[in-house]
Amino acid sequence: MSILNFAEKPVQVLTLEELERSYHENMPTGQPVGGIYHFALIAEVLETFERRGLKPVVQEIFAAANRDSKRPGVTLLPQLEAQYGERAIEAHLLRRVYANIEIRSDETDDVVTCLAVAYHQKGIQLGIGPMVKVCHNQTILGAQDVVSNYNCYGGQNRKDRLTVDDVLARAQQWADEYEPYQKIRHERMEALLGAEFTREDMYLLIGRLVEKRILHDTANDALRLPQPYPLNSSQINETVENLLARFADSRELSYWDAYQQLNTVLKPNRMDIPQVLPQSLALFEALTEMLSK
Secondary structure: OOEOOOOOOOEEEEOHHHHHHOOOOEOOOOOEHHHOOHHHHHHHHHHHHHHOOOOEEEEEEEEEOOOOOOOOOEEEOHHHHHHHOOOEHHHEEEOOEEEEEEEHHHOOOOEEEEEEEEEEOOEEEEEEEEEEOOOOEEOOOOHHHEEEOOOOOOOOOOOOOOOHHHHHHHHHHHHHOHHHHHHHHHHHHHHHHOOEEOHHHHHHHHHHHHHHHHHHHOOOOOOOOOOOOOOOHHHHHHHHHHHHHHHHOOOOEEHHHHHHHHHOOOOOOOOOHHHHHHHHHHHHHHHHHHHOO
16 A cells, blocks of 8 residues: 655655546536646646657656645545545545656757646646756746746736646647757757856846846835746755855856756755746746846
8 A cells, every 4th residue: 555644745756656546636517626637637748749759758746735724735535544544645635746757759868858747726837848867957948848727927917818728739739849849949958058157147147036036026016027036035045055166166167057056946846836837937038138148
């Protein structure tokens, strides 16, 4: 019997089969809450890329127990515990899930294209981009590589909220046009790799990161920006300290190196799952803004 213990560890790693065994949350009509079950969403994305012959493999699935008084990330159902056993997977309702799906068709020794699937109380999100194997960093190299069925990237609210089918259609587009999309990602990665990141660049970037965080969180309506910030205060402190250490070792850094160092904290087992993809995109955009000037 498989068990989970979120009281001991608030983020747990599961297989797709284990996720499917967890309790299925339905509307009174019998339809899945949110329009699709988490395991079904992951399975649909897998099938989309399998049909294209792109060798998708589930690398990890995380379930997180965030604190929400109305719809918490994890609910343990006593009546099902009595049936299946103490802390059995079948007795858990999981509302906050994040999966990494590696596309093995064109991986190298250093990088593999990775699909991120986020399912949570706010909605669903998909993202795709290179994952650096050594540090397990998921990168997002532009707005064309993310989609969600709610407004999590800032800007004007959409009048036409995307449906689950709309989100899956974007995954289908990524699969159908895989080579052209990969060409764009490769060009953007090469641009970051080819640009030297100096200590002066770091000082400028720190200021921009702090400014973006302040303008997002401010109570001043005239200043507030809806776009997600790349890093919060604690994330800035941790990652910039590591950048300083690398400069102290007299290492030459590229913008790609800086992106990877700053991106180390943007992982589903280290932060709130709904923010992983928006912040990863915002970080890429902050770096490319500097490169374009």
